[in-house]
Amino acid sequence: MRIFLRLFSLVLLFISVGCNAQSNQKLIVNQQSVDIKQYPIYHDLVASDSQFEYLNNLEIKELTYLSDGLKVKAFVIQPKDGGAYPCIIYNRGGNREFGAWNPSGVIRFLGPIANQGFVVIASQYRGNGGGEGQEEFGGKEVNDVIILPNVLGELEKADTTRIGMYGWSRGGMMTYLALAKMNNIKAAVVGGGVTDHFDLLKDRPSMEESVYAELIPKFNKRKDEELTKRSVVFWADQLPKNTPLLLMHGGSDWRVKSSQSLKLALKLDEFRVPYRLIVYEGDDHGISNHQKEVNQEAMNWFNRFVMNGELLPKTELYGK
Numbered sequence: 428m429r430i431f432l433r434l435f436s437l438v439l440l441f442i443s444v445g446c447n448a449q450s451n452q453k454l455i456v457n458q459q460s461v462d463i464k465q466y467p468i469y470h471d472l473v474a475s476d477s478q479f480e481y482l483n484n485l486e487i488k489e490l491t492y493l494s495d496g497l498k499v500k501a502f503v504i505q506p507k508d509g510g511a512y513p514c515i516i517y518n519r520g521g522n523r524e525f526g527a528w529n530p531s532g533v534i535r536f537l538g539p540i541a542n543q544g545f546v547v548i549a550s551q552y553r554g555n556g557g558g559e560g561q562e563e564f565g566g567k568e569v570n571d572v573i574i575l576p577n578v579l580g581e582l583e584k585a586d587t588t589r590i591g592m593y594g595w596s597r598g599g600m601m602t603y604l605a606l607a608k609m610n611n612i613k614a615a616v617v618g619g620g621v622t623d624h625f626d627l628l629k630d631r632p633s634m635e636e637s638v639y640a641e642l643i644p645k646f647n648k649r650k651d652e653e654l655t656k657r658s659v660v661f662w663a664d665q666l667p668k669n670t671p672l673l674l675m676h677g678g679s680d681w682r683v684k685s686s687q688s689l690k691l692a693l694k695l696d697e698f699r700v701p702y703r704l705i706v707y708e709g710d711d712h713g714i715s716n717h718q719k720e721v722n723q724e725a726m727n728w729f730n731r732f733v734m735n736g737e738l739l740p741k742t743e744l745y746g747k
Contacts, residue, residue: 454492454574455581461487461502461530468531481542484508487533490548491558492578494571500556501575502533505546505584513589513733515540516575516612517549518605520596520619522564522638527556540593543726544734546585548575552601564642565600565657572605591733593725595619596683596712603659606666614732616673616725619683619712622691623661624654630684663694671701671739673728675721677710699742703728 463469463482472479490501506512517537520526528549537547552568553560562568579585592615594602599620606612621627628635640646643653655661666672672695676688685706695702705724707717714721731737 454578455490457491458488461489463487463534466531468534485541494574497553497560498558499553499571500551500558502528503548504533504537504541511586512544512546512584514546514579514585516592517547518594518598518601520598527551565604569604572601573608589733591729600657606670610667612670614671614728616728618675619680621683622687623658660690660694664698666700668700671732674704676706677714678706678708680712682712701740701742
């Protein structure tokens with residue numbers, strides 16, 4: 428009996444040690460600095476307009492981090508100066524290598540955010556950019572986003588009590604999927620976001636074979652189930668009511684029609700999730716004709732709720 432108890436105690440000890448070792452395991456397995464001055468876009472921006480001199484005050488790092496045991500690639504751009512900065516998780520669009528991050532894209536799209544005093548982290552999602560595994564276009568790679576607050580916790584300059592999230596196009600879908608499982612995001616911004624894949628297929632039927640069938644496991648056997656899982660309009664009630672959402676869309680967007688954001692706005696209104704919707708008349712998927720306005724609206728939103736911790740807007744009906 429004593430031998431059995433000793434063996435049982437040893438087993439419990441090994442289990443305890445193993446769990447502690449796993450919980451203490453670092454998520455960032457590698458990080459290296461990126462010299463932004465070697466990229467033509469850096470010289471083009473700095474030479475063409477002095478307003479981009481702020482790039483000299485930023486640093487970019489390429490990370491490899493663990494998600495579900497897989498090595499996933501990401502970029503971080505942040506101020507060079509020391510201190511603790513609020514954070515933005517930026518969810519990319521596209522699929523596979525189409526839309527994947529590179530230093531030029533980080534400079535162009537994430538640099539202006541970092542310049543406002545944020546640590547910005549952007550995942551490639553598993554299987555992309557040299558990472559391990561295989562993305563599922565809104566499947567298990569959502570975990571690659573959900574784990575990022577913990578990854579940020581290993582970065583010296585990241586204040587993980589203040590995190591926002593930004594997603595564009597497919598990245599909007601990733602944002603909604605992640606928010607449904609998170610309660611620590613102070614605010615979110617989505618541009619040209621996909622909210623209903625059934626409607627998207629009506630407008631772009633080629634997506635079924637070129638993207639969905641190739642990336643989503645067993646898609647042909649359970650099409651309706653998988654599309655519903657990825658369409659926030661069917662489960663908008665699961666979105667957190669403490670994360671105000673800013674939705675922006677181009678009114679002439681052919682890739683993802685503005686009706687996608689309009690439909691979600693009605694659901695957010697029904698479930699009293701705080702939101703603001705802006706549709707830019709006559710603009711495209713990237714809202715390219717109103718870029719300054721888009722950037723300003725996004726930064727105002729993040730400054731209000733992430734940087735400065737503004738109280739949530741009222742969602743109950745009131746007034747005379």
